[in-house]
Structures are given as structure tokens and as C-alpha cells.
Amino acid sequence: DAGVTQSPTHLIKTRGQQVTLRCSPKSGHDTVSWYQQALGQGPQFIFQYYEEEERQRGNFPDRFSGHQFPNYSSELNVNALLLGDSALYLCASSLPLRENEQFFGPGTRLTVL
């Protein structure tokens, strides 16, 4: 049973560029959450997707957007990248109504130069 997978593993971009990160949830999970983890900090909630809609959002600007597909996989898009967007981006999946039990993927490490 595959766990949560994310791609790419690492990514280097320059300021002002746009990036798309991808996530496939654990088998049987239909809810996907995205987190940003800066160096030395805990993960910060970006947003959550369920039934192809964003149903909760953290304190992140509109430059951060997402999408969920019918197969429950998800994308995180970040526009107009800033140096401060450099972080580990984590995807977590969970079962319906079981958001307390979130399973994390290995993350995508984004570096913005």
C-alpha cells in the first residue's frame, strides 16, 4: 500500500517564477492538506482540499493556490515566488472526518534564488 507521494523531491526556482507541486494521497484517502515548513520551524497549514474544493485555508496570500483532481491527487501552485517561499512543502492525506489522523508525504524542498 503506497503512502503519500510527492513530486518533485527538490526544485530550484528564481524570484518571480511560478511553481507547481504535486501530491498523491494514501490509498483510500480523499482529503489532502498542504503545509509549508521553513527551516527550524514547524509545518504551517496552507489549505485543505476535499471533493475537489478548497474547504479551509490558513494565513497564506492568494499567490498560493491549489487544485484537487477526481482521483484525489492534488497540486499546489505558487505564483510570483519570493525568497521567503523557500521551504519544505508537505502534503498530508486523511480519511473523511478523520483529519486528526494525517499522513504526510516526504515533501518537496523548494529553493528560491
Place this chain on the structure above:
Amino acid sequence: RKEVEQDPGPFNVPEGATVAFNCTYSNSASQSFFWYRQDCRKEPKLLMSVYSSGNEDGRFTAQLNRASQYISLLIRDSKLSDSATYLCVVNTPSSARQLTFGSGTQLTVLP
């Protein structure tokens, strides 16, 4: 004030030592509490949930004090493999779909 605050660490302890981590949370409506473990450059993994009555899993004991809004994790007989960052996590009804993480406390167990 941060929603979840933890001991800054780092903690460097010898093998076999007992080590305790503390965490406080600001939202009194918080209902679910967890400790996650994160190895260097890896994803967080659930270590254990924390219940009001306290709970134990082998060498690990978690305690919750709702009145003081305080959570603790005790590791007994620490092993080299316990070296990791320990993240205190809470979940509140108003934002039940997200986990709120502390900044983490780094533990290094020395041989």
C-alpha cells in the same frame, strides 16, 4: 503569542537518560493533541495522541493538563534512535481540518 509553544532545545542527553519535553497552547477550545516525530530532512510522523487521562506507549508517556493548557512528553531509557525533532500539535474545533504545530524541540541522544 504563538498558538503552540515548545521548549526551544536542543536537548543533548546520554543514552539511557530520561528526557521531558513541554508544550503550551493558547486556545482553550483545543480538543485534540498529539506528538509528532520528525527525523532530519524527513516528513513528520505521528508518535502518539495525548489524552486527558495521560497515556503511555512503551518508553513514551504523554500527559495533558487542560487547566494549564500544557502538554508533556516523557521519554525513558532514551536510545540513539530517539534522536529527532519532536513536534507538539493541537487541533481546535474552529479549524478542525488543520493541525497547528509547534516549532519543535530537537533531541540528540549521545552514545
